[in-house]
Structure formats: structure tokens, C-alpha cells
Amino acid sequence: MGFVGHAFVDWDDTIAENIRYFREVEDAASDLIARHTGFDRAEVARRGAELDVEVARRMGLVKESLATSWLACCREFADRAGKSVDPELERELRRLCAIPYETKQELLPGAADTLRWLHDAGFEVTIWTAGEEPIQRRKIRESGLSPWIHRQAVVLEKTPERLREYMGGRDPQRCFVVGNSRHSDIRPALAVGVTAYHLDVHTWAYDHLEVDEADPNYVRLERIDELPALLARRFPVAV
Numbered sequence: 543m544g545f546v547g548h549a550f551v552d553w554d555d556t557i558a559e560n561i562r563y564f565r566e567v568e569d570a571a572s573d574l575i576a577r578h579t580g581f582d583r584a585e586v587a588r589r590g591a592e593l594d595v596e597v598a599r600r601m602g603l604v605k606e607s608l609a610t611s612w613l614a615c616c617r618e619f620a621d622r623a624g625k626s627v628d629p630e631l632e633r634e635l636r637r638l639c640a641i642p643y644e645t646k647q648e649l650l651p652g653a654a655d656t657l658r659w660l661h662d663a664g665f666e667v668t669i670w671t672a673g674e675e676p677i678q679r680r681k682i683r684e685s686g687l688s689p690w691i692h693r694q695a696v697v698l699e700k701t702p703e704r705l706r707e708y709m710g711g712r713d714p715q716r717c718f719v720v721g722n723s724r725h726s727d728i729r730p731a732l733a734v735g736v737t738a739y740h741l742d743v744h745t746w747a748y749d750h751l752e753v754d755e756a757d758p759n760y761v762r763l764e765r766i767d768e769l770p771a772l773l774a775r776r777f778p779v780a781v
């Protein structure tokens with residue numbers, strides 16, 4: 543072993559672009575439903591986003607949750623319009639909702655270099671990610687970053703309990719989480735008392751949550767490549 547520390551690094555929207563693919567689908571799905579039912583596109587989009595969070599909280603971050611939300615949204619507006627739902631429209635919504643889970647993701651600026659730095663500096667690199675195991679593993683494999691990754695921890699929902707489980711016997715003083723989500727990354731890290739490096743970039747309503755930014759373990763990053771300098775001051779790094 544002999545790692546200088548243990549990095550728990552989020553994947554989606556920390557290392558690889560993700561929410562952009564969901565936003566594109568939400569736009570297209572709202573358009574389709576608005577056109578079919580005659581309701582205002584913005585109203586459809588708002589309700590769809592609401593259902594998306596409700597369903598994700600209920601089902602966990604599984605692929606089926608996106609289609610479930612938008613099909614429910616479609617039925618709701620069709621009911622209100624007194625129309626039946628065209629099976630062709632349902633098929634098209636299903637096709638759209640699969641896209642974010644099947645797309646080869648673009649890496650975010652600085653992500654590849656930072657992951658490589660963590661590895662070469664002597665950290666144990668765990669990708670700590672929420673979603674379905676085969677999907678998350680495929681995204682990681684496709685990124686080409688596997689050589690810099692020691693472990694992949696895939697869970698349906700990130701909680702303090704699951705984080706503690708993956709920390710195992712590791713010294714909490716030498717563990718830290720890097721991620722973009724207050725809900726999934728920052729809150730669990732602060733709850734178990736490890737440093738949380740918060741890449742405060744995008745927002746999905748699922749991720750919205752107040753966290754105690756006055757907690758000494760809370761550190762905000764503008765960019766992921768600020769990490770090496772911060773960690774080099776704290777750990778006896780090899781590079």
C-alpha cells in the first residue's frame with residue numbers, strides 16, 4: 543500500500559461532462575410534449591424537471607428514472623389536454639432518454655491531468671460515483687483514464703454510510719472527497735468528517751442542498767486543477 547492519501551473522486555461533472563447531455567434531452571422532450579399537447583413549452587419543462595428529481599430520489603440514479611419521469615410528464619399533460627398518448631411519441635421519448643447514458647462523455651478541462659497527478663503523487667485514486675454499475679464502469683473505461691485509477695466505487699446513491707463503507711479502515715485524516723454535488727459529494731464527506739473539495743460548477747435540482755461552508759473540512763474549488771497545489775501543501779507528495 544503506502545499511499546500518501548486516499549482520494550475519492552466523483553466522476554460525472556467532476557471528471558467528465560454529464561449534465562449537458564441531460565439538458566439537451568430535457569429540451570427535446572419538453573418540445574415534443576408541448577407540441578403534442580398544446581401546452582407552453584416552459585411549463586412542460588418545469589414540470590418535467592420537478593418529476594425528474596422526485597423520481598431520481600425514489601429510484602436512485604438509474605437509467606430508467608429519466609424515461610420514467612418524462613413519460614409521466616407526457617401522460618400528465620396529455621390528460622390535461624384530454625388527449626391520448628401516441629405510442630410513437632412514447633417511443634421517441636424513450637429513445638431520447640437513453641442518450642445521456644449511452645453517450646461517450648467529453649472530459650472536463652484539467653480533469654485528466656489532475657487524475658494523473660493524483661496517481662503519480664502517490665494517492666490512492668477511488669472513483670466514487672453514483673449510478674448503475676455497468677454504465678458508470680463503461681464511461682470510466684471509455685475515458686481512457688483507467689491507468690490512473692485504483693478503485694471504482696459505484697453506488698445508486700451516495701450517502702455517509704456508503705462512503706464510510708468504502709473508506710474501510712483508511713485513516714479519515716488522509717481521505718478526501720472531490721466532487722461537484724452538495725447533495726452527493728459534499729454533505730456525505732462533511733458528515734463523516736473528511737475534507738470535501740467542492741468543484742462548485744453546475745447545478746441539477748437533485749444536487750441542491752445547503753451545506754455548512756464554514757465547516758473547516760469544506761474547501762471550494764473553481765477548477766479541478768487547483769487541487770495539486772492544495773494537496774501538495776498538506777501531504778508528503780511524491781511529485
Ligand SMILES: [Mg+2]
Pocket residue numbers: 552553554555556721722723
Ligand atoms: Mg457529479
